[in-house]
Amino acid sequence: MLINPHSRIGKDSDIAEGVALLREAGTEVLIHYLDDSTTAEELIENNHKDIQLVIIGGGDGTINSALPALYRHKLRFAILPMGTANDLARSLEISPDIDDAFRIIYENNYRKINLGIVNGRYFFNVAHIGLGVEVTKELTPDLKKKWGVFSYLKAIFSAFxxxxxxxxxxxxxxxxxxxxxIQLAVGSGRYYGGGNIIAEESEIDDGLLHLYSLYPQGFWQMLASAPLLRFGKHKQIRRTFTLASQDMEIVTAPTLEIHADGEHISHTPALFTVIPQALEVVCAAPPH
Structure with a gap:
């Protein structure tokens, strides 16, 4: 179990009851708190021969940092949503309540999800070019702790x-x-930015990348489109381009940064690809 104490609620979350639940079921749980001396990838790399499941307590950025080792060793993982947006957890219908998340881990249902790649770097939610990058820069740790998921609204207003x-x-x-x-996004998953949907038809296990691009427009035009953008109805917005594919080559002028899962990971030009059903992740039980 890897806990990021710097995530929004990582330091304050009480995990004792959930850990006890797993140990009572016969699971040996080793707990590591991440700090500047080691990374999630390094810890997984050093222990991968002795573990069957990696439980990650943190936000989407913390999970992203573990992706190379998880995929390299084909390890199943689970999520304790302790970040601000927790969009991967949302895609998997994992409750933001930590005790509920532990119960989902105890039940051990799982599904295989897409893994996006951009210029050799992995991501599982959405990669941004343009406005979305500026939003990420506005999302300081203090802003996220103070405003929670609403910090994205404030960041969008400032970034625009x-x-x-x-x-x-x-x-x-x-x-x-x-x-x-002014904004281009490529999604391997379904949700991003605190519950926005990359495309109405997207799923985290559909084996596709979903792209949308917003043509230049004023703030009030974009605000009027906000409800459709929120629910992935980009095809209903006149000043939007959409595309779905398994690979995309993107060149911009000028060269621009690419942020994914809340982190800076590359820059343009960029080659995007997707690995269908790349990773097994614990999820909520499907409804009967």
């Missing part, structure tokens, strides 16, 4: 006033697309 237009070229499925944009 600093956003810049850019040109983008997309190659996919044998087609070339050239457009102007």
């Amino acid at each position: 006033h600093n956003q810049k237009k850019f040109f983008v070229s997309i190659k996919s499925n044998g087609n070339n697309y050239r457009l102007r944009s």
